[in-house]
Amino acid sequence: MPTDILGRKILIVDDDELHCQLIAIILTQDGYKNLHFARDGREALTMATGLKPDMIILDILMPNIDGLEVCRQLRAMRQFKNTPIIAHTIKHSPDDRAEIFDAGATDIFPKPVSEREVQKRVTMHLKYNRMMKGLKKYHQRLTHDLEIAHSMQDALLPELSQLEQIMESHGVDIDYQYESSQELGGDFWGIDTLDPDRLYIYIADFSGHGVAASLNTFRLHSLISNYNIPNAQNATPADYLEKLNRDLFNLLPVEQYATMLCGFIDVRQDTFTYAAAASTAPVKLNIVTGEVTTLNPVGFPLGMIAEATYENHTVSFKKDELLLFYSDVLTESRDQQGRMIGDDNFVKMCHQTNAHLCEDQSFLSRLLKSFDMLVVRPLLDDLTAVTVKRL
Amino acid sequence: MEYQIDITKDIFKAKLSEKITFSDLDGFREMVKRMVESNSDSNIVDLADVEFIDSAGLGMLLLARDEISKVSSNLTLKAPQGQVLRMFNVARFDQMFDIVEY
Numbered sequence: 001m002p003t004d005i006l007g008r009k010i011l012i013v014d015d016d017e018l019h020c021q022l023i024a025i026i027l028t029q030d031g032y033k034n035l036h037f038a039r040d041g042r043e044a045l046t047m048a049t050g051l052k053p054d055m056i057i058l059d060i061l062m063p064n065i066d067g068l069e070v071c072r073q074l075r076a077m078r079q080f081k082n083t084p085i086i087a088h089t090i091k092h093s094p095d096d097r098a099e100i101f102d103a104g105a106t107d108i109f110p111k112p113v114s115e116r117e118v119q120k121r122v123t124m125h126l127k128y129n130r131m132m133k134g135l136k137k138y139h140q141r142l143t144h145d146l147e148i149a150h151s152m153q154d155a156l157l158p159e160l161s162q163l164e165q166i167m168e169s170h171g172v173d174i175d176y177q178y179e180s181s182q183e184l185g186g187d188f189w190g191i192d193t194l195d196p197d198r199l200y201i202y203i204a205d206f207s208g209h210g211v212a213a214s215l216n217t218f219r220l221h222s223l224i225s226n227y228n229i230p231n232a233q234n235a236t237p238a239d240y241l242e243k244l245n246r247d248l249f250n251l252l253p254v255e256q257y258a259t260m261l262c263g264f265i266d267v268r269q270d271t272f273t274y275a276a277a278a279s280t281a282p283v284k285l286n287i288v289t290g291e292v293t294t295l296n297p298v299g300f301p302l303g304m305i306a307e308a309t310y311e312n313h314t315v316s317f318k319k320d321e322l323l324l325f326y327s328d329v330l331t332e333s334r335d336q337q338g339r340m341i342g343d344d345n346f347v348k349m350c351h352q353t354n355a356h357l358c359e360d361q362s363f364l365s366r367l368l369k370s371f372d373m374l375v376v377r378p379l380l381d382d383l384t385a386v387t388v389k390r391l
Numbered sequence: 392m393e394y395q396i397d398i399t400k401d402i403f404k405a406k407l408s409e410k411i412t413f414s415d416l417d418g419f420r421e422m423v424k425r426m427v428e429s430n431s432d433s434n435i436v437d438l439a440d441v442e443f444i445d446s447a448g449l450g451m452l453l454l455a456r457d458e459i460s461k462v463s464s465n466l467t468l469k470a471p472q473g474q475v476l477r478m479f480n481v482a483r484f485d486q487m488f489d490i491v492e493y
Contacts, residue, residue, distance in 0.1 A: 207447055298481050305486075
């Protein structure tokens, strides 16, 4: 038996000296060596708080404070919430047992004791308790790590001050929502100034979720940051995707990849030029006429094949028009009946949202409100949605 | 994800059904392992009854393609429907896989 188990502090409480000795002999034979004794309930409570035993073996019929009351009082204390408390008693009819368990006991040893049973059960409870403590500790550490990872991922997203600056300089309105799922996801987006007329915008999502997807978003983000986009005036969105694809292909294992869309918004030419790598299909909406167009998301996902080429597409992007970029959770989530929203319904939702939009109301928050009414939470993946509106 | 395997005359067929998602990774790897171990000349993954595939699911198909190419065998994806077919089109899977409609 592991020595740490044999060294655990066991408090044996019984007003009968002989019973205390009997249990002690049984446990000593098995190798337990850290045994302590209390003669009644009051002494048990006083000793327990100082001693902090790992297990308490408790007689029920005792003068002053009986075992049931001791059990209740111990359970009310935070430090004994999960300590194994074993009732050692002559009273073990079904009703007595129910009362003992109600008081918070973990287990019951009926008197007279069976030597082997006491040994086996004490060991089992101590091992179980050790396992629970280990799991709890592991769980706490993991939760803490995930929280840190979440906040690090949040830091990849554009800062409000940067967005305000871009809105001012390029005459656009930018709205965005990011909601991370309970698990780590692989979503992120970004926007940057190319020159006084043009903005560079991208949205990316790594395959799968969890730690691997999250780590990969950092890879992709640093690749994008290293390209130094504002200094490469002649490159097109397709050129960026081709370069990113080559770099990611060399970094990633075969089953991991990213989907992405990147494009240039030109406020002088009134155009949006983009290239897609199997992203979701961005929606272009004219907020005055209500006309909705979906853009072309077709393209090799990043990191799947070595020499992928991508296509540039150009659409007009004028005053009163809005572009919506979003992660697939918006189209792949399911409603109460278990049906997936799907691309077609999503486009309909965009159309209806615009039709019922009051003045000064944000299209994005209204759209996400309709989405919230439809879907079952919690969401299974990150939610990212960005709108850019020409003013 | 559920799957049924049928091996006849050097053809390994796996008929998948329901959804292929992130949580099916272990089951899918197991299927790929059996595919490789069968040493068949050709391998067919029938997707007719698969109603949904997510990004991790597409990754698993890439994994299968990779494992099969290592043993110089062939992999065919059969009859993708609905959302699965749309995902294949968006990601240009027709350029990376041998896909038959039925």
